[in-house]
Amino acid sequence: MDKLKILYVDDSPTQLNQFKSSLEDGPYVVYTATSGSIALQRMADVDLVVIDYNMPDMNGAECLKLLQQHAPEKRTIRYFLYTTNFELVRQHRDMGFDGVLLLKGKNDVRRQVDALHRSLTRRSLGAA
Secondary structure: OOOEEEEEEOOOHHHHHHHHHHHOOOOEEEEEEOOHHHHHHOOOOOOEEEEEOOOOOOOHHHHHHHHHHOOOOOOOOEEEEEEOOHHHHHHHHHHOOOEEEEOOOHHHHHHHHHHHHHHHHHHHHHHO
C-alpha cells in the first residue's frame, strides 16, 4: 500500500501535533501548515488535504477555494473538512469539500484516516 500524503491545515499547534503524532506510525506522510498561504507552499505532492474551519487568516471554506485554485494539475487531491461543528458537517459539500473528519480525539483521527485510506486505495485499484 502506497503512503498517503496528507497536508493538515490548522492554526493550532496543539491540534497539528496531535494529528501528526496520531498518524506517524502508519502508512502516511503528514505535512502541516498553520495557514492557507503556508499550505500553498506544501501542496506539490499531496493526496489529501484536511482543513480546520476556524482559523484567523481565513476560514476553512476560503482556504479550500485558495488551495483548489492553485492545485497541481494532473493530481487528484481530496479535500476534507476537520470540525466538531455539526452544522458545518451538513454544509461541507456545498462548500466544496469531498468529506469530513470529525474532531474527536487522537485515536479517532487515526481510525477515520485509516478508513479513508482504505477507501481511496480500493478506488484507485478498481480504476486501474
